[in-house]
Amino acid sequence: MMTDTLPKALADWREAPRVRAMNDREAPAKADYVLCWLQQALRAHDNPVIDAAVRLGNAMGLPVLVYHGLREDYPYASDRLHRFILGASRDLGKGCRQRGLACVHYVDRSEKREKGLVYRLAARAAAVVLEDQPAFVAQWQAERVADKVDRPVYAVNAACTVPPAALAQDIRATSAFRRRHEAVREDWYDWHDEEPERPPYDGALPYTPDDLATMDDAALDALVASLAIDHDLPPVARFPATRAAVTERLQRLAEVVLPRYADARGDASRADGASELSPYLHFGMVGPREIVAAVRGADVSAEKRGKYLDELLTWREWFHYKARRMRVPESYARLPDWARRELAEHAQDERPNRETLHALVHGETDNESWNACQKQFLLDGWMHNNVRMFWAKWLIQMTPSPEEGWATACYLNDRFSLDGRDPSTYGNIAWAFGDSAPGYGRRPIYGLVAYRTDASIRKQKGGPAWLAEQAARPAIKVHVPRTPPKDPYLSEKVPI
Known part of the structure; x- marks a missing residue:
């Protein structure tokens, strides 16, 4: 990572702690635009990546070109993920045009291969501005591009309310992070969209863009069906990939979820206990500041607002903060030494509840409660x-x-999961495997890693019935490998 001085347009910005230089290249004397390359921050408004590009473009007298492309070969590419991403990308383009910005798209497929497209777009740019996402494909590709292009590359954090770089870099515990974060978070609640001073870019491009804006849902479905991806896993009607769905969930959060959140948040059987915004947060269709604004505007007590904001701002941003210091946040090696040692010491313990990967994937194990959980992921x-x-x-x-x-x-x-491949979900998994306080006593298999049963849901009034209903849902049949992939979870090798 480079920490060189930022150009004045970014250094003087109140959001400057979000930005870091990823290489030490100099801007060319002539260029057509500033390239804003989005991979996961798929929103047109309250998007610090776009705002940084606009500020840079204004200072250079250049328009901004927003680009989003979707590879066919990323890990776990499926109808489910592709359809959600393309729906988000379509609305991103519409929103950019409303802001006076050109936005172009590319969908990788056999009849339209555009090898090295990001590099060819960057060759015409004065600089590349991309998102600072510390996990999965967005991280891997950004690092690769920054190393190879001969233009300056700036990474901008769009996932957090408080950019991790604005906090002390020696925080080691959740409680300390909460104190530091709470002390400054209100300073980061407000934002405004930067206004471009140049008209939208309409010059030459090194390829013919895909016009997602003209595609209706049926056309997007047909495009997805034509691709060489996993067609076993269908899209999910529960989570439409539209800004309208985001707006509806923000309203539901304020009017339905928050008034009952303190009582309902720990009860999965209650529909009013979760905002269901995490897929939209993961793919950047909504930013945390917009959610904070909805929470602060809700007609509920400060205590109820505080409980929700602690989940959103403390725990979620703590996991992002931690991931930023890790080369591979999805690696087993991230666990504390004591936890890996405890689990290793009990690795030979008898495991009477072992299941095949096929049974785990389909939620067809001998444990009804676990099946109910997995059916949520699968269906x-x-x-x-x-x-x-x-x-x-x-x-x-x-x-x-x-x-x-x-x-x-x-x-x-x-x-x-639509919200998988994320610092937050990797943080949750790490918590379960021992990145937390030790348990109160040793147990077989777990050692001192804390143990947990299904009691938190089964003891709820509607818990047993909900578990039985969820577990009984018919599974869709998908192909399953003999064992789970080792890359990068165990090997730390990037699979693309």
Whole structure:
């Protein structure tokens, strides 16, 4: 990572702590635009990546070109993920045009291969501005591009309310992070969209863009069906990939979820206990500041607002803060030494609850509660946060070894969940595997790693009925490998 001085347009910005230089290249004397390359921050408004590009473009007298492309070969590419991403990308383009910005798209496929497209777009740019996302494909590709292009590359954090660089870099515990974060978070609640001073770019491009704006849902569905991706895993109707769906959920958060959040948040059987915004947060269709604004505007007590904001701003941003210091946040090696040692010492313990990967994927194990959790991933592309903790903890005893348990948890999370492949979900899995306080006594298989049962949901008034109903839902049949992938979960090798 480079920490060189930023150009004045970014150094003088109140959001400057969000930005870091990824290389030490100099801007060319002539260029057509500033390239804003988005991979996961797929929103046109309250997007610091776009705002940084606009500020830079204004200072250079250049327009901004927003670009989003979608590869066909990223890990776990499926109808579910592709359809959600393309829906988000379509609305991104519409929003950019409303802001007076050109936005172009590319969908990788056999009849339209554009090898090295990002590099060819960057060759015409004065600079490349991209998102600072510390996990999965967005991280891997950004690092690769920054190393190879002969233009300056700036990474901008768009995922957090408080940029991690604005906090002390020696925080080691959640409680300390909460104190530091709470002390400054209100300073970061407000934002405004930067106004471009140049008209939208309409010059030459090194390829013919895909016009997602003219595609209706049926056309997007047909495009997805034509691709060489996993067609076993269908899109999820529960989570439409539109800004309208985001707006509806923000309104529901303020009017339905927050008034009952203190009582309902730990009860997965209650529909009013979760905002269901995490898929939209993961793909950047909404930013945390917009959610904070909805929470602060809700007609509820400060206590109820505080409980929700602690989940959003403390825990979620703590996991992002931690991931920023890790080369591979999805790696088993991220666990504390003591936790890996405890699990290793008990690796040979008898595991009477072992299951095949096929049974785990399809939620067809001997454990009704665990099946209910997994059916949410398999069928809904999402899982209630409270039962995720039991789901992940139980995998330790359902798999042959702690390492395979970790790889299985990450595989199920990344392949099936719309909010997988994320610092937050990797942080949740790490918590379950021992990145937390030790338990109160040693147990077989777990050692001192804390144990968890299904009691938190089963003891709820509607818990048993909900578990039985969820577990009984028919599974869709998908192909399953013999064992979960080792890359990068165990090997730390980037698979693309």
